[in-house]
Amino acid sequence: VSEEAKVVVKASTLHTFCAQVFERLAVSSADAEIAADVLVAASLRGIESHGVSRLRRYVKGLQDGTMLAHPEERVVRETATTALIDAGAGLGQPVSYRAMKRAIDKAEKQGVGLVAVRNSNHYGIAGYYAMMALEHGMIGLSMTNANASVVPTHGQDAMLGTNPIAVAAPAGQEYPFVLDMATSIVPVGKLVVYRRQGKQMPEGWAIDEAGSPTTNTVRVLNNRLNRRGGGLLPLGGAGELFGGHKGYGLALLVDILSGVLSGAGYADYIHPKALEGKSPSAKVGHFFAAIKVEAFRPLGEFKAAMDDLIRRLKNSHKAESADHLFIHGEKEFEETKRRAMEGIPMEAGTRADLEAIAGELGVEYHP
Amino acid sequence: VSEEAKVVVKASTLHTFCAQVFERLAVSSADAEIAADVLVAASLRGIESHGVSRLRRYVKGLQDGTMLAHPEERVVRETATTALIDAGAGLGQPVSYRAMKRAIDKAEKQGVGLVAVRNSNHYGIAGYYAMMALEHGMIGLSMTNANASVVPTHGQDAMLGTNPIAVAAPAGQEYPFVLDMATSIVPVGKLVVYRRQGKQMPEGWAIDEAGSPTTNTVRVLNNRLNRRGGGLLPLGGAGELFGGHKGYGLALLVDILSGVLSGAGYADYIHPKALEGKSPSAKVGHFFAAIKVEAFRPLGEFKAAMDDLIRRLKNSHKAESADHLFIHGEKEFEETKRRAMEGIPMEAGTRADLEAIAGELGVEYHP
Numbered sequence: 134v135s136e137e138a139k140v141v142v143k144a145s146t147l148h149t150f151c152a153q154v155f156e157r158l159a160v161s162s163a164d165a166e167i168a169a170d171v172l173v174a175a176s177l178r179g180i181e182s183h184g185v186s187r188l189r190r191y192v193k194g195l196q197d198g199t200m201l202a203h204p205e206e207r208v209v210r211e212t213a214t215t216a217l218i219d220a221g222a223g224l225g226q227p228v229s230y231r232a233m234k235r236a237i238d239k240a241e242k243q244g245v246g247l248v249a250v251r252n253s254n255h256y257g258i259a260g261y262y263a264m265m266a267l268e269h270g271m272i273g274l275s276m277t278n279a280n281a282s283v284v285p286t287h288g289q290d291a292m293l294g295t296n297p298i299a300v301a302a303p304a305g306q307e308y309p310f311v312l313d314m315a316t317s318i319v320p321v322g323k324l325v326v327y328r329r330q331g332k333q334m335p336e337g338w339a340i341d342e343a344g345s346p347t348t349n350t351v352r353v354l355n356n357r358l359n360r361r362g363g364g365l366l367p368l369g370g371a372g373e374l375f376g377g378h379k380g381y382g383l384a385l386l387v388d389i390l391s392g393v394l395s396g397a398g399y400a401d402y403i404h405p406k407a408l409e410g411k412s413p414s415a416k417v418g419h420f421f422a423a424i425k426v427e428a429f430r431p432l433g434e435f436k437a438a439m440d441d442l443i444r445r446l447k448n449s450h451k452a453e454s455a456d457h458l459f460i461h462g463e464k465e466f467e468e469t470k471r472r473a474m475e476g477i478p479m480e481a482g483t484r485a486d487l488e489a490i491a492g493e494l495g496v497e498y499h500p
Numbered sequence: 501v502s503e504e505a506k507v508v509v510k511a512s513t514l515h516t517f518c519a520q521v522f523e524r525l526a527v528s529s530a531d532a533e534i535a536a537d538v539l540v541a542a543s544l545r546g547i548e549s550h551g552v553s554r555l556r557r558y559v560k561g562l563q564d565g566t567m568l569a570h571p572e573e574r575v576v577r578e579t580a581t582t583a584l585i586d587a588g589a590g591l592g593q594p595v596s597y598r599a600m601k602r603a604i605d606k607a608e609k610q611g612v613g614l615v616a617v618r619n620s621n622h623y624g625i626a627g628y629y630a631m632m633a634l635e636h637g638m639i640g641l642s643m644t645n646a647n648a649s650v651v652p653t654h655g656q657d658a659m660l661g662t663n664p665i666a667v668a669a670p671a672g673q674e675y676p677f678v679l680d681m682a683t684s685i686v687p688v689g690k691l692v693v694y695r696r697q698g699k700q701m702p703e704g705w706a707i708d709e710a711g712s713p714t715t716n717t718v719r720v721l722n723n724r725l726n727r728r729g730g731g732l733l734p735l736g737g738a739g740e741l742f743g744g745h746k747g748y749g750l751a752l753l754v755d756i757l758s759g760v761l762s763g764a765g766y767a768d769y770i771h772p773k774a775l776e777g778k779s780p781s782a783k784v785g786h787f788f789a790a791i792k793v794e795a796f797r798p799l800g801e802f803k804a805a806m807d808d809l810i811r812r813l814k815n816s817h818k819a820e821s822a823d824h825l826f827i828h829g830e831k832e833f834e835e836t837k838r839r840a841m842e843g844i845p846m847e848a849g850t851r852a853d854l855e856a857i858a859g860e861l862g863v864e865y866h867p
Contacts, residue, residue, distance in 0.1 A: 214581055215611040215795040244582040247612055249796050272761070285813055287822035292813055302756050310756060312749040318742050337742055344819050362817065368736050368743045375685050375704055376735045376747075382679040382828045385813075389669050389677060393805045394639070394796050400812045428582040429616050429761050438760045445767045446652055446659055446752075450729065452711050455654035461749045 140484065141476030142500040147185050148173045150487065150498050154188065155224075157494045158195040159202035164227035171226040171257040176477045179468035182322020183258045186483040190255065191224060192490055200224055200254050206231075209251075214239050216248045217395060225256030229275075229419055233262040236423040237269050244428035249395035250419040255279070259299035260313030260462075266423045267303045270432045274422040275299045278391040281401040282357050283317045284364045285385075286371075286378040289344045291357055291364030292401050295320045296387035301462070303426070305436035307443040311462025316383040317365040321357070324350050324365075329482055339365050346371070358405055391418040507851065508843030509867040514552050515540045517854065520863045521555065522591075525562040526569035531594035538593040538624040543844045546835035549689020550625045553850040557622065558591060559857055567591055567621050573598075576618075581606055583615045584762060592623030596642075596786055600629040603790040604636050611795035616762035617786040622646070626666035627680030627829075633790045634670045637799045641789040642666045645758040648768040649724050650684045651731045652752075653738075653745040656711045658724055658731030659768050662687045663754035668829070670793070672803035674810040678829025683750040684732040688724070691717050691732075696849055706732050713738070725772055758785040 148169050155165035168191065176184030194200035204223030208216055216235055220228040232248040239246025256262070259275045266273025279294030295315040302310045318338050327334050333348040341347040342362035356363050367380030392399030397418025426435045443460050451458055472478075479487075484500070491498035515536050522532035535558065543551030561567035571590030575583055583602055587595040599615040606613025623629070626642045633640025646661030662682040669677045685705050694701050700715040708714040709729035723730050734747030759766030764785025793802045810827050818825055839845075846854075851867070858865035 210796065212611045212795055217796045243610070244579045245612055245614055247791065247795075272757070285816070285825055287819050287825045288813070289817040289819050292816050300753050302760075310752065312746075312753055314743075314746045314749060318736070335741060368746055369685070370742060374702060375737060376681075378826070378828070379679075379681045379735055380743075382681060385677065385809075385828065386667050386679055388809065389806070390639070393669075393802060393809060394791075394793065396797050396801070396805075399805070399809050401816075424614065424761075426761065428579055428614075429577065429584045430763050434763070435760060438763075438766070439756070442752075442755065442760060442766050446655070449652070449659050449768075450656040452654050452656050458652055458654045459745070461745070461752065 141478050143476050144173050144177055144473060146500055151188055153496045154490060154494060157496050167230045168224050168226040171261050174261050175258045177469045177472045178465035180258055182326060189486055214243045214246055218250045220250055220253035222252055225254040228253055229256040229262050233265045233421045236421045237266055240271055240423035240425045244425045246423045248421045251395040251397035253417045253419060256419055259297040260311050262421055263299040263301040264311060267301050267309050270426050272424040273301045276387045276391055277419040278388045281404045282321050282365050283367055283384055286381045290362050293384040293388060296384045298387060303436060304439035307440045308463050308466045316380055317367055324354055328354060337370055390420040508845050510843050511540050511544055511840060513867055517865050518555055521857060521861060524861045524863050534597045535591050535593040538628050541628050542625045544836045544839045545832040547625055549693060556853055581610045581613055585617045587617055587620035589619055592621040595620055596623040596629050600632045600788045603788045604633055607638055607790035607792045611792050613790045615788045618762040618764035620784045620786060623786055626664040627678050629788055630666040630668040631678060634668055634676050637793050639791040640668045643754045643758055644786040645755045648771045649688050649732050650734055650751055653748045657729050660751040660755060663751040665754060670803060671806035674807045675830050675833045683747050684734055691721055695721060704737055757787040
């Protein structure tokens with residue numbers, strides 16, 4: 134694997150390829166560009182679980198009709214500060230890009246903008262949309278619900294998604310703060326990576342269908358797909374002793390803002406089996422917010438204080454086992470710089486899959 | 501202790517007493533009412549660590565001048581949707597009550613209201629302010645930074661507060677959702693309770709000054725006060741394996757919105773030693789938001805979906821060890837009902853302390 138892992142592909146090659154794949158599946162050129170950009174951004178940031186290795190998921194969705202190439206996207210309700218958008222069961226990325234842009238436009242004029250989206254699909258990395266706010270001197274927030282994979286505290290069935298929260302805030306000389314986190318201990322994609330590598334996972338991430346701790350990645354992923362019980366544990370783990378009820382509460386919070394407020398699906402209404410035989414059946418909801426810093430204080434002051442906060446943390450005493458204290462987003466900015474220069478490392482499985490997609494759809498791909 | 505713990509005091513008695521104590525310390529009658537209400541609300545909800553047992557903290561602050569009885573509270577900056585308030589180093593509760601009310605008024609007209617507060621003090625339970633939104637058909641959010649007590653991932657010194665996040669959302673027949681959580685595994689108050697009971701804490705909540713896991717509650721609390729290193733662990737625990745970097749990120753997020761955006765203190769600028777010999781030296785910041793549900797969908801629809809979400813969760817399979825699956829806020833609403841009828845149980849230490857305050861200040865107290 135280590136030899137294989139050294140194969141790298143240029144980001145621009147992957148971008149062009151992904152965009153052409155989407156276009157070949159009847160997605161408009163503009164939407165294809167956006168969807169490709171979100172996928173490649175994840176690969177550049179080193180978030181393999183949400184990068185181009187996920188292309189197959191969208192190809193399949195567009196082919197089986199659970200994701201529509203030409204959705205009837207529409208603004209259902211709008212005020213100067215808020216909007217509700219119905220995604221019409223299209224790809225999650227283009228509607229989310231436009232929703233966040235709308236939130237930013239509102240924040241530019243009103244200081245804050247909130248946009249909820251219903252009837253959508255998987256939107257890729259939550260952080261992509263939150264980060265759109267940065268260049269406008271704004272704090273961005275993005276969250277989404279997702280397929281039920283997480284077991285609530287004291288429960289035994291997967292009832293909530295890994296429901297990520299992303300928040301981005303600009304800094305001055307330092308990298309911006311970009312928190313992009315599943316509200317479970319780990320996202321589903323992490324288990325998929327472990328499965329691909331034939332590895333057991335650490336005990337404490339998930340429980341099996343009998344409610345027991347398990348390290349069996351394959352079993353947990355199969356149980357999830359077939360709704361046999363068990364699943365991922367919320368941030369804080371099983372029970373309440375280490376705060377598992379807090380991770381559960383954060384997942385629920387995301388479901389309320391993304392699913393209930395928007396009129397999308399929520400809880401276990403969103404799961405792979407619910408999609409079978411329905412066309413289209415998208416039920417995913419998202420929630421976006423942009424806050425203009427200058428509504429509160431001059432942007433320069435804010436950025437200087439952010440730099441100071443970041444430096445105070447980074448200059449504080451490190452644990453003996455560590456030589457570096459990270460701020461959220463820092464690793465991903467460094468990785469993006471490196472991968473933009475050196476290319477994106479591709480696992481054999483992903484390479485084979487992209488080549489298969491190229492062959493099936495007759496799209497050129499020369500990595 | 502079990503006999504002692506059965507001593508109960510009526511909520512109204514405690515409310516009147518606390519309000520009179522604040523007034524005796526020159527706080528206005530209106531502000532005294534608010535501060536007393538926030539304290540008693542915590543006691544009613546069963547959150548002992550933030551209830552009337554904390555009265556001494558405010559008495560001390562008002563007496564030593566770190567909290568001003570007559571602050572020059574002022575609105576620094578304001579738009580139709582946002583406001584920044586300088587608390588003038590007064591008590592945290594009255595300014596926070598007014599800030600949240602202002603956010604609600606803005607949301608009533610604009611769909612959303614955001615209010616940041618700087619130059620404030622400890623504001624009690626975060627959930628109190630979030631819950632103010634409920635009767636207006638709004639989702640409420642409240643967060644605050646606090647004395648540095650939490651060690652960042654890969655760090656060794658307490659650099660961030662336990663920085664709580666509270667979100668409240670209305671339901672129909674079911675109790676509202678009220679998440680009110682420190683972003684550390686446990687709040688400082690929990691350790692204080694353990695210390696008072698002479699108990700060791702479970703391993704995994706905190707580290708000592710050498711960075712080692714410890715169960716020594718007294719040591720961790722003393723280290724915190726004297727800034728000797730170590731402290732509470734963020735939600736997710738030490739390192740990154742179980743997501744400790746996520747709890748650290750949430751604490752940082754709260755510090756950015758409450759501290760940096762408002763122009764308050766942040767990170768370890770806020771700690772008990774920073775207060776010594778300065779008068780006033782309040783540096784705490786808060787952040788409040790209100791979102792009007794009807795900007796997105798009819799309130800009745802939202803409430804019905806909330807009820808359905810809550811019931812789906814509560815009707816899902818329970819772990820073998822559990823017979824109940826809780827929604828956030830539910831336990832506290834039940835406790836409030838019970839304590840409003842039966843009175844608030846008072847530990848011997850708290851009873852003695854309230855009686856001492858009554859004697860020192862010449863305020864009547866007949867529990």
